[in-house]
Amino acid sequence: MTGIELVEHAPHTTHDLPAALGRALAASRIVDAAPDPYRPGGWRLRAGSKVGAVVVRTPGEEPLTLRITPKVPIARLFFLLGYALDPRIHREDAVEVAAHTELVPFLARTYERAQERALRQGVLQGYRHTEEASPVLRGRLRETDQVRRHHGRLFPLEIAYDEYTTDTPENRLLRAATERLLGLPRVPTGVRRALQHQRARLVEAEPLVRGAVLPRWRPSRLNLRYQPALRLAEAVLRGGSPEHLPGDVSVDGFLLDMNKLFEDFVCVALREALTAYGGHCTLQARGVHLDTGATIHMRPDLLRYANDGRPLTVADAKYKAQKPEGFPDADLYQMLAYCTALGLPEGHLIYARGGGLHASHRVRNAGIVIHQHALDLEGQPAQLLGAVRDLARLMAEGTGPESP
Structure with missing residues (x-):
């Protein structure tokens, strides 16, 4: 079995692959895959945010095992x-x-x-409710179904029963x-x-x-x-990968999306930490709209409400910035839209990066302050949760440095 090792978000590498396997990888969207224009038979592969292992099978070719290693331990x-x-x-x-x-x-x-x-x-055992047609009476007779399905015939019987089972x-x-x-x-x-x-x-x-x-x-x-x-x-x-692709290609394995994993962790950890400050948090909040006609939907990762239903805090988690020189402007625009629609003076963007970087930006003619935070995933669990608690305190108290 052929094997390829990639690292999450590492640069492209070229590998010799049969055309069918290369096309299968490109169609699966597990990794970025494209023919190498300078190397016949070569395919340029680059892993994104998905990590794990998959086996790709195409007719007439040896299966390919693709392993993608995360950057975090x-x-x-x-x-x-x-x-x-x-x-x-x-x-x-x-x-x-x-x-x-x-x-x-x-x-x-x-x-x-x-x-x-x-x-x-x-x-573990438990009761399982079953409804079925049977030649013998067990449990109770479903009279309405018996008449509708069998038109006066005595058998089979439409019955319902609860069975104590391991199923x-x-x-x-x-x-x-x-x-x-x-x-x-x-x-x-x-x-x-x-x-x-x-x-x-x-x-x-x-x-x-x-x-x-x-x-x-x-x-x-x-x-x-x-x-x-x-x-x-x-x-x-x-986390199961796509099992079938066009043609006779199959892909099977296990993948984790680091974008989703980081988002889930940040939101759950913040929800736990913010309980000390009252109110309640909603993850992937629904019913939030940018326009008065409620036609433009928005889904903040975390939205904290007061007990009377007023929004208090909004936050979005971003695993990776899209440009190397800094956090992407598009994230700032998105958070500005959240704050404007919710009537909040502050919003919080949380990234996965090393160090304790915290930048804040006051928006012209609006007075809204957008905070950008970074969590160090290389730290020990206790340190990581401590950083989340510090972030929750800052969010609840509405404090933080501002950039000019």
Whole structure:
């Protein structure tokens, strides 16, 4: 199997690839791919914000394994992911991080540990409501459906019943995530054996059809021990790459979008930190419009409201600036639109960069101040959360330096 290693947001590199594989990568949009005009048979590849591993298969060609390494340490990436999924259940010590330098092995090991803890006390059971046609009466007869579908015939019977079973939404999710991980490249042998054993324990759970909507589950006291594994299972399944492309090309694997991951972490961490200042926060706020006719929709990443419903604070998270010399002007225009529509005197843009840079700009003829902050993802989790708390305090108190 051919393998290519790329680094997130690194410069283009040229690789010799069959034309079909190159076109498949270009169509998948997993990476930027284009023929190299100076090297026959060469393709220029550049990774963007998606990290992980995928296998690309085309008829008549050897499969290609593409691995994209994040710039942040793997341990830090999983801290961001775990905290964004649920700050209450995140555990920094869920897996030894020193031995892992790749995303997929780390993901598989972390998930296997979480699932082992979930299943340690046995497979969760619950009641599943079923409606079906049957030759025997079980539960209750659905009289209306019986008459409408069978026009007076006695059999089959349209029945409804509740069955106590292990075929629950929770177990379906765990089984599907386990099967997805078993299909990924570079899962360690020991982890693969453990996942196979755990899959055997979940054999009664109905397998999910790929591409279908994930089963919905509700956190409760009964599934408390399952919740860390369930959050990870959803991340595994939602991180699945496109499975089929035009023709007979297939792509399978696991990818994380660092843009989305950073946005989710920042918003969740800020929401937690801002609870100390009252009001409530909405993520990806709906019902915000730029115009009075409510035809131009806007979706701020985080919007904090007072108890009486007044907007207090608006923030947007941006993983990477688009120009090397500084933060992009388009982000400032977007935040200006948010502040103008919401009637706020200040807005906050949060970037993923090293150091403690904080710049502020007062808009002419408007008096609106737009703050630009940077979070250092290289720091330890405690330091990163401390920086978020400092940012929440600044946002709540409405203070900060201004540029001329």
